[in-house]
Structure formats: C-alpha cells, structure tokens
Amino acid sequence: MLSRIAEVRVTPILISDPPLLNLQGVHQPYTPRTILEVITESGAVGLGETYGDTDYLNLAEAVAPQLVGRPLVVNNLYATVVQRLDDVGAERVDNTVQAEGLRGSRTLSKIASSVASAFEVAVYDALGHELDVPVHALLGGKVRDEVEYSAYLFYRWAEHPEPDEPKDTWGAALDPEGVVAQAKRMADDYGFSSFKLKGGVFEPAQEVAAVRALAEAFPGQPLRLDPNGAWSVSTSLEVAAALEGVAEYLEDPTTGTANMAEVARKTSLPLATNMCVTAFDEVPEAFSTNAVQVVLSDHHYWGGLRATQDLAAVCRTFGVDLSMHSNTHLGISLAAMTQVAATIPGLRYACDTHRPWQTEDVITEPHTFAGGKLAVPDAPGLGVELDRESLEKLHKRWQDNDVRRRDDAAAMRRVHPDWAAPTFPRW
Ligand SMILES: O=C([O-])C(=O)C[C@H](O)[C@@H](O)C(=O)[O-]
Numbered sequence: 001m002l003s004r005i006a007e008v009r010v011t012p013i014l015i016s017d018p019p020l021l022n023l024q025g026v027h028q029p030y031t032p033r034t035i036l037e038v039i040t041e042s043g044a045v046g047l048g049e050t051y052g053d054t055d056y057l058n059l060a061e062a063v064a065p066q067l068v069g070r071p072l073v074v075n076n077l078y079a080t081v082v083q084r085l086d087d088v089g090a091e092r093v094d095n096t097v098q099a100e101g102l103r104g105s106r107t108l109s110k111i112a113s114s115v116a117s118a119f120e121v122a123v124y125d126a127l128g129h130e131l132d133v134p135v136h137a138l139l140g141g142k143v144r145d146e147v148e149y150s151a152y153l154f155y156r157w158a159e160h161p162e163p164d165e166p167k168d169t170w171g172a173a174l175d176p177e178g179v180v181a182q183a184k185r186m187a188d189d190y191g192f193s194s195f196k197l198k199g200g201v202f203e204p205a206q207e208v209a210a211v212r213a214l215a216e217a218f219p220g221q222p223l224r225l226d227p228n229g230a231w232s233v234s235t236s237l238e239v240a241a242a243l244e245g246v247a248e249y250l251e252d253p254t255t256g257t258a259n260m261a262e263v264a265r266k267t268s269l270p271l272a273t274n275m276c277v278t279a280f281d282e283v284p285e286a287f288s289t290n291a292v293q294v295v296l297s298d299h300h301y302w303g304g305l306r307a308t309q310d311l312a313a314v315c316r317t318f319g320v321d322l323s324m325h326s327n328t329h330l331g332i333s334l335a336a337m338t339q340v341a342a343t344i345p346g347l348r349y350a351c352d353t354h355r356p357w358q359t360e361d362v363i364t365e366p367h368t369f370a371g372g373k374l375a376v377p378d379a380p381g382l383g384v385e386l387d388r389e390s391l392e393k394l395h396k397r398w399q400d401n402d403v404r405r406r407d408d409a410a411a412m413r414r415v416h417p418d419w420a421a422p423t424f425p426r427w
Pocket residue numbers: 020021022102198226228274325326327328
C-alpha cells in the first residue's frame with residue numbers, strides 16, 4: 001500500500017543569472033524559481049521545480065495544502081491547480097499579453113499548467129522513491145540511455161552593470177567572433193555538438209553572419225537561430241534563404257501561427273516553435289496549416305511529463321517533430337526533462353538547456369554533460385537529491401531581495417534608460 005502525502009513545501013528562491021541578451025532586453029542578475037517538496041507519510045521526498053514569478057508562486061502556495069492527505073496520484077493535479085486560480089487573483093492576467101515576450105500568449109491555463117507540472121514531477125519523484133524505480137519506468141520505460149542537449153548560445157555582456165552583481169568567466173559575445181568563441185568553450189567544456197543562437201538582438205544580417213561563422217567553425221554540425229518572433233514574414237524569408245543548407249531549423253522567426261504558416265509555405269527550412277504552439281488548444285490551427293515542423297515541448301508549459309508524452313503522440317500522428325525548449329532552470333527541471341526525453345521515441349533533435357549558464361543549483365550533485373549528453377539515471381525517482389544548505393541560501397537571497405518576477409526589459413533599462421520592449425515585427 002502506497003503512503004499518502006504528509007507534507008508539501010514550497011520554497012521560492014533567487015538564482016544568479018548572467019547578462020544574456022534577447023529581444024526583450026537582458027537577463028536580470030537574479031531570477032526567481034519555485035522549488036517543491038512532496039513528502040510522503042513514509043518519509044519519501046519528491047522534488048519539483050517551476051517558474052518563480054509571483055503568479056506561479058502564489059498558485060503553488062495555494063495548491064500545496066490541498067494535496068496533504070491525498071494519495072500519490074498525478075491525474076487530478078491540473079484540476080486541483082485550476083480550482084485555486086481564483087484564490088491568487090490571477091484574473092489580473094491578460095490572455096493576450098506575451099509573458100516576457102518569449103513564450104507566446106500568457107493565459108491562466110498556461111500558468112496553471114506550469115504549476116501543475118512541478119507538482120506532477122514531485123509526485124512522480126516521490127512515487128519513484130516509494131517504489132524504488134526511476135521516473136522513466138513510471139512513464140513506461142526509457143527508449144534511450146542518454147539524452148542529447150544542444151549548446152544554447154547567447155549574445156551577452158561580460159558583466160551586469162553593478163559591481164556587486166554575480167559574475168562569471170565567459171566574457172562578452174557581441175559579434176560573430178564572440179559567438180564562435182562561446183560555442184568553442186561550450187563544445188570543449190560540455191561536448192555539445194549542436195548549437196542554438198538566441199537571436200532577435202541585432203539586425204538579422206548580423207545574426208546570419210554569426211550563424212555562418214558557426215558553420216565555418218563547426219562544419220556540418222547542426223545550427224539553429226531563434227529570434228523569438230522578431231521578424232516580419234519577408235525578413236524571415238530573407239533569413240531562411242540565407243541559411244538554407246546552413247541551419248537545421250529556424251525557431252520562431254515570426255510571431256503568430258498565420259505568419260509562421262506563410263513563412264513555412266515559402267521555405268524548405270523547417271520551422272520550430274516554443275511560442276505559437278505552447279498548449280494543446282494551439283495545436284489544431286498550427287498543424288492543419290503546416291505552420292511548424294518541430295514543436296519544442298517544455299514539460300513546464302505543457303502541464304507535466306505525461307502531457308509531454310501526449311504531445312509527442314499528437315506530433316507523431318501529424319508527422320511533426322518534437323524536441324525540447326528550456327528556460328533558465330536548475331537541476332530538478334533538467335532531471336525531469338531528461339527522464340521524459342528518455343521515454344519519447346524518435347527524438348532526433350538535441351534538446352535545449354540553459355543549465356550551463358547557471359553557477360548554482362539546489363541538488364547535491366549537479367549534472368555533468370559528457371559529449372553534450374546526459375546519462376539517463378536508473379536510480380529511484382528523478383535520480384537527484386536536494387541540497388538543503390543551498391536551498392536555504394537561495395531562499396534567503398529571495399527574502400533579502402525584492403526581485404519577484406522576470407523582467408528582461410527592466411534589466412535593460414538599468415543600462416539604456418530609454419529601452420522599451422519591442423513592437424512586432426522588430427525587423
Ligand atoms: O527558446 C526560447 O524562446 C527561450 O529559450 C526563451 C528564453 O526566455 C530565452 O529567450 C532567454 O533565456 O532569454
């Protein structure tokens with residue numbers, strides 16, 4: 001007989017983040033995440049991680065007490081989360097606004113999915129510990145022993161503007177040479193052999209030049225460019241023409257399914273997205289218009305690990321490829337991505353991860369990439385253990401600091417006071 005949930009802990013933290021540039025601005029020195037612990041009557045601990053912005057955190061805190069006394073069941077989690085939306089005043093969310101401009105439209109159900117997913121992961125982790133099996137076994141079993149990730153390259157500043165803000169040793173990358181140097185270090189340190197450049201920062205011609213420089217430095221290796229919907233249809237087509245035979249896909253060149261479909265009709269370069277297809281109700285229009293050829297799933301957005309498997313089945317049905325998107329995250333999320341990726345047949349593109357940019361973690365043994373891959377662990381649950389000291393330290397930072405949401409435009413305004421988040425298309 002499985003034991004029930006005895007306690008649920010929700011801990012907001014702030015993690016250091018380097019000054020990575022994107023269409024909206026620049027990453028803040030610290031960014032919020034929420035860490036969950038689901039503790040069973042027999043003492044098993046399941047871990048989950050999700051966004052830490054106020055709406056997500058408040059919702060997670062409202063849901064936590066509802067789970068105490070319940071069995072380790074994942075099927076009712078989304079419904080439980082949705083019921084608590086009213087408690088946290090999340091009706092303030094405008095369904096038409098893009099969350100940070102980088103993940104498509106912001107809706108209440110997407111916020112609920114992102115919170116439910118973290119509880120789902122924590123329940124699976126607890127279940128794995130109770131039953132002494134890995135999460136991938138609970139998901140039907142792994143079909144691969146390693147999951148491949150790609151290097152996530154960013155234009156970036158060497159440092160944040162204030163002297164006491166977190167530093168790293170990567171240096172600036174503001175031109176093709178800087179991007180290639182960053183890619184070489186990613187390849188040397190982690191063994192990545194495919195590369196994604198975050199675009200939408202400079203004029204498209206400059207970003208095309210960077211991708212071409214990468215192609216010269218890494219001949220024949222997979223390359224992608226992602227401007228987060230910054231370009232018009234005609235600019236997207238110009239970039240597509242310039243990168244045909246160079247890039248393996250273009251990611252969200254333009255905003256909205258209709259524009260993506262128009263670009264897709266006129267280029268042979270596959271289009272990938274983590275913006276216009278981020279929830280099941282966005283699938284029918286996108287697939288029926290052939291707007292995307294690769295969906296970049298994200299278990300946070302889609303509502304969990306099983307939802308990711310469901311999405312994989314839908315994609316298979318329509319002949320659309322699936323890979324994985326990431327956002328700034330720590331080892332619990334990476335462990336969850338790796339577990340579910342291990343169970344999905346036909347995953348032929350390397351998954352995204354921001355993890356190499358993070359200098360902190362809340363697990364005792366942070367992941368190490370070898371040959372750009374992570375081994376799929378067979379240890380119980382997610383195969384990671386909470387580092388309590390680190391959790392407390394990062395929680396104390398949250399208590400001592402007033403950053404409560406990600407706002408890349410505000411971070412940019414500290415350096416360029418006139419900066420405004422762009423209107424679309426930017427180019
Ligand atoms: O593929 C993407 O669009 C992302 O990874 C979204 C992220 O927010 C990325 O743009 C970032 O970290 O700046």
